Amino acid sequence: MPTATYDLIASNVLSTSAASVTFSALPSTYRDLVIVITASLTAGTGQNQIRLNSDTAGNYSSVSMEATGTAQQSGAGNPNTWWYVNFNNGDMDAEPTTTIIHIMDYAQTNKHKVGLSRGNSVGSGTSVGANVHRWASTSAVDTILIQASGTYAANSSFYVYGIAG
Amino acid sequence: MPFGLGFFATAGAGAASGDFELIETALISTDTASVTFSNINTYTNYKHLQIRLTGRTNRADFQDRIAIRFNGITTTTYTSHVLQGNGTNVSSGVQTGFQFIYTTGSNGFNLFAASESANRFGAGIIDILDFSNANKTKTIRMLSGAAGGTQISQVMLSSGFETTAAAITSITLLPQFGSWVNGSRMSLYGVR
Numbered sequence: 001m002p003t004a005t006y007d008l009i010a011s012n013v014l015s016t017s018a019a020s021v022t023f024s025a026l027p028s029t030y031r032d033l034v035i036v037i038t039a040s041l042t043a044g045t046g047q048n049q050i051r052l053n054s055d056t057a058g059n060y061s062s063v064s065m066e067a068t069g070t071a072q073q074s075g076a077g078n079p080n081t082w083w084y085v086n087f088n089n090g091d092m093d094a095e096p097t098t099t100i101i102h103i104m105d106y107a108q109t110n111k112h113k114v115g116l117s118r119g120n121s122v123g124s125g126t127s128v129g130a131n132v133h134r135w136a137s138t139s140a141v142d143t144i145l146i147q148a149s150g151t152y153a154a155n156s157s158f159y160v161y162g163i164a165g
Numbered sequence: 166m167p168f169g170l171g172f173f174a175t176a177g178a179g180a181a182s183g184d185f186e187l188i189e190t191a192l193i194s195t196d197t198a199s200v201t202f203s204n205i206n207t208y209t210n211y212k213h214l215q216i217r218l219t220g221r222t223n224r225a226d227f228q229d230r231i232a233i234r235f236n237g238i239t240t241t242t243y244t245s246h247v248l249q250g251n252g253t254n255v256s257s258g259v260q261t262g263f264q265f266i267y268t269t270g271s272n273g274f275n276l277f278a279a280s281e282s283a284n285r286f287g288a289g290i291i292d293i294l295d296f297s298n299a300n301k302t303k304t305i306r307m308l309s310g311a312a313g314g315t316q317i318s319q320v321m322l323s324s325g326f327e328t329t330a331a332a333i334t335s336i337t338l339l340p341q342f343g344s345w346v347n348g349s350r351m352s353l354y355g356v357r
Contacts, residue, residue, distance in 0.1 A: 002210075002355060004183025031190070031352060032217055061313025063320050065250025074320075076252030078313040104219045104288045110348045114219055114288040116308050130250075132310030132320040138284055164187045165217065165352035 005164040009033075013157040017042050020147040021158045028107035028140050031165025037099040037146065039092065039156030045125045046149035047090035048099050049082035050133070052113065052141050059136040062087055066119075066129035073127075082147070083115055083135070089127035091119025092148055096156075097126070106141040113141060184357040186211075193349040196223050199339035201237075202353045206297065206334040211355030216291040216336070218351040220276050224343030227281045227316040228274035231289055231309060232265035234337040235327050239264050245325030249273045252318050265339070266325030268307055274317050275309040278343055286348065287311035296333040302326045303333060 007030075010023045026033070037048060051060075058079035064087040065074045075087035083101075085091045091099050101117040115133035122128075135141075146158060188208065191200045205214070222229040234243075241262040247270045248257050258270030268289070269275055276287040289309030296303055303326060310320035338351055 002186040002188050004185070005187050005354070006183065006185040031350075061318065063250060063252045063310065063312050063318040065248065065255045065320055065322075072255040074250030074252055074255045076312075076318050078252075078318060102217075102288075102290060104217065105286075105350060108348075108350075110284070111219065111221075111286050112284045114286055114312070116288055116290060116310065118308070130308055130310075130320050130322055132288070132312045132318075134285065134312040136284075136313070163185075163217070163354075165190050165350065 003164050007162050008159060009162045010160045011158065014152055014154050016154050018152050020145055022143065022145045023160050024143040026142045030162030031105060032163040033103040033106050034161040034163060035101040036159040038096050040094055040096045040153045041092050041148055041150040042153045043094065044150050045090050045093045045123060047092055048085040049147045049149065050101060051082055051145040052135050053139055053143050055137060056081055061134040062131055064088065064129050064131040066127035068127045083133040085117050085131055086119040086127050086129035089125065091121050091126060091129065093121055093123030093126050095123055097121035103141060109138050109140055111138060112136050186355050188353045188355050190350065190352040193345045194347050196344040196346055198344045199337050200345065200351050201335055201337040203335040205336065206332055208355050211357055212295060213356040214293040214296050215354040215356065216351060218338065219286045219288045220349040221286045221346050222276055222278045222340040222343030223346050224278035224340065225280065226278050227314060229276040229278045229340045229342050230274050231268045231276060232339050232341045233268065234265050235333050236331060236335055238327055238329065242328045243325060245323055247273065247321050247323045249319055249321035266305065268309060268323045269321050273319055273321055275311055275319065275321060276340060277311050277314055281314055285314060293333065299330055299332045302328060302330050
């Protein structure tokens with residue numbers, strides 16, 4: 001019997017600018033999480049950075065491929081203290097940009113957590129890109145910190161969906 | 166309290182259903198050469214399919230790659246394109262005349278294998294659009310990769326198809342070289 005899924009778990013639409021957004025006490029009842037971000041920075045360019053379960057150690061890997069409009073690049077951060085979306089050129093600027101991050105098997109304790117993401121922006125010095133990430137922990141993910149290398153502007157929105165599996 | 170994205174009720178049933186539904190999940194506990202989702206032609210409620218997977222194989226190496234077959238076809242009638250990044254360079258590739266959809270470039274990999282450190286898996290999300298339409302070939306798209314490995318750290322966008330226009334009735338997921346190992350997972354979803 002098919003199961004309807006892709007459920008909204010949590011959301012945050014900023015009423016004022018903020019340095020970061022945290023989703024905590026996430027349920028473990030889904031197979032994958034999908035984070036949908038439509039956000040802009042108060043100034044400059046930057047990128048979305050993801051931290052799981054408040055782990056500040058160098059347990060994060062990311063690899064990207066990006067296009068800036070004039071060049072294509074691939075970058076990698078391993079190890080690092082965050083997942084980086086569009087590692088080299090970032091996915092954010094003063095115009096609203098769209099980023100979708102999938103965290104696969106987020107509650108499974110027999111594997112590291114893999115992220116697949118797409119960062120989409122059109123500003124000068126930013127990029128459109130695809131990324132894969134790994135968090136070197138077998139812990140179930142229950143907290144997600146999303147931080148920009150800059151400040152999120154008001155009306156930036158963050159949604160977390162759960163997908164059964 | 167979570168609520169579904171889909172709001173349409175099943176006609177006549179009186180019960181809510183979604184527009185994105187989990188159909189089936191394969192959880193691998195012992196070495197398994199391939200996973201096949203079959204009888205897909207019975208899923209008449211859906212227009213599109215999505216497969217979400219995390220995988221690792223028993224190949225005696227550090228890496229492997231995801232291969233995809235439709236309808237049990239093993240002739241050399243599959244073609245694919247890939248755009249991939251390895252942390253240093255972005256490259257493009259085409260693979261023609263294979264017995265499966267080749268989801269990476271010739272030097273690309275999206276799965277970790279037996280020589281890699283424990284608990285490291287690759288992942289992929291595959292979209293198969295208009296899968297039951299018998300008037301056209303079906304070109305899939307895929308985002309996949311494996312990050313922070315001993316030898317590889319790669320991300321790729323892939324497309325691929327098989328030359329037959331027949332409706333897709335089965336989908337087989339297999340590592341190109343090894344077998345799926347414990348912890349691998351493949352889930353099939355239908356989109357109305």
